[in-house]
Amino acid sequence: MNKSLHQLLAVEELTPETFVLHFERNGFQFKPGQYAVLRNPETGEAREYSIYSSDRDERLSFLIRKVEFGDFSRYLRHLLPGSTLQIEGPRGFFVLDEQVLAGQPTLLIATGTGISPFHSFVQSYPELNYQLLHGVHFPDEAYGRQSYAPERYQLCTSRQEGSDYFGRVTYYLKEHPVEEDTICYLCGNSEMIEEATNILEGYGLSPENIRTEVFF
Numbered sequence: 001m002n003k004s005l006h007q008l009l010a011v012e013e014l015t016p017e018t019f020v021l022h023f024e025r026n027g028f029q030f031k032p033g034q035y036a037v038l039r040n041p042e043t044g045e046a047r048e049y050s051i052y053s054s055d056r057d058e059r060l061s062f063l064i065r066k067v068e069f070g071d072f073s074r075y076l077r078h079l080l081p082g083s084t085l086q087i088e089g090p091r092g093f094f095v096l097d098e099q100v101l102a103g104q105p106t107l108l109i110a111t112g113t114g115i116s117p118f119h120s121f122v123q124s125y126p127e128l129n130y131q132l133l134h135g136v137h138f139p140d141e142a143y144g145r146q147s148y149a150p151e152r153y154q155l156c157t158s159r160q161e162g163s164d165y166f167g168r169v170t171y172y173l174k175e176h177p178v179e180e181d182t183i184c185y186l187c188g189n190s191e192m193i194e195e196a197t198n199i200l201e202g203y204g205l206s207p208e209n210i211r212t213e214v215f216f
């Protein structure tokens with residue numbers, strides 16, 4: 001497991017609350033879908049973040065939302081290029097298996113920054129046979145939408161119209177049945193994951209074909 005200091009190369013602002021931190025990679029090896037622990041080398045405080053970049057990228061990148069009253073995400077928001085952070089990992093088992101890589105239909109369901117591991121999947125495996133459902137509050141939170149083929153990406157907004165679907169991803173799932181042989185990856189908050197899992201099981205998907213990563 002890697003545990004080393006990485007210099008921040010650039011901060012890319014996506015919305016007032018959301019940004020991508022691009023670090024030098026320094027040979028950090030990972031499988032798309034895994035996460036790393038980012039640690040403040042001065043205080044020792046740390047949090048987990050999914051890796052946003054592809055396994056071929058020269059940089060190691062993370063998509064982060066500044067959480068209101070959140071200690072660590074606010075600290076990350078104020079980092080300037082040139083600062084260094086300790087990065088530990090890779091960690092986690094939220095990775096694609098042989099069936100998915102062989103072309104089995106795959107449904108990716110994210111809320112908010114839960115789209116981060118899916119960005120890494122799609123950038124690392126351009127041939128992936130996927131559909132992506134991204135749930136956010138407002139239409140301008142379609143982080144990195146241009147990274148996905150338009151016919152594979154559905155934006156669901158729960159608080160304002162102007163997206164592909166007005167309503168939560170779980171409402172979308174209730175209205176759009178999923179084939180039993182689909183492999184599903186769910187990433188985001190625990191409430192969405194629990195509700196979406198129940199809906200998918202109701203469509204006859206087996207539990208081993210529903211893989212989850214809970215952010216909070």
Ligand SMILES: Cc1cc2nc3c(=O)[nH]c(=O)nc-3n(C[C@H](O)[C@H](O)[C@H](O)COP(=O)(O)OP(=O)(O)OC[C@H]3O[C@@H](n4cnc5c(N)ncnc54)[C@H](O)[C@@H]3O)c2cc1C
Nearest residue numbers: 047048049050063064065067070071072073113116215216
């Ligand atoms: C495996 C894993 C991968 C993760 N990947 C990412 C990622 O790619 N991008 C990312 O932005 N976060 C990710 N997270 C969440 C991240 O680790 C932190 O929890 C988050 O940045 C908040 O930390 P904080 O110190 O700012 O807030 P804290 O001070 O720890 O919490 C403040 C309050 O905010 C709530 N909260 C925590 N996280 C969120 C959130 N994301 N949205 C809304 N409310 C929240 C907490 O419940 C708490 O009430 C991941 C978590 C896990 C476990």
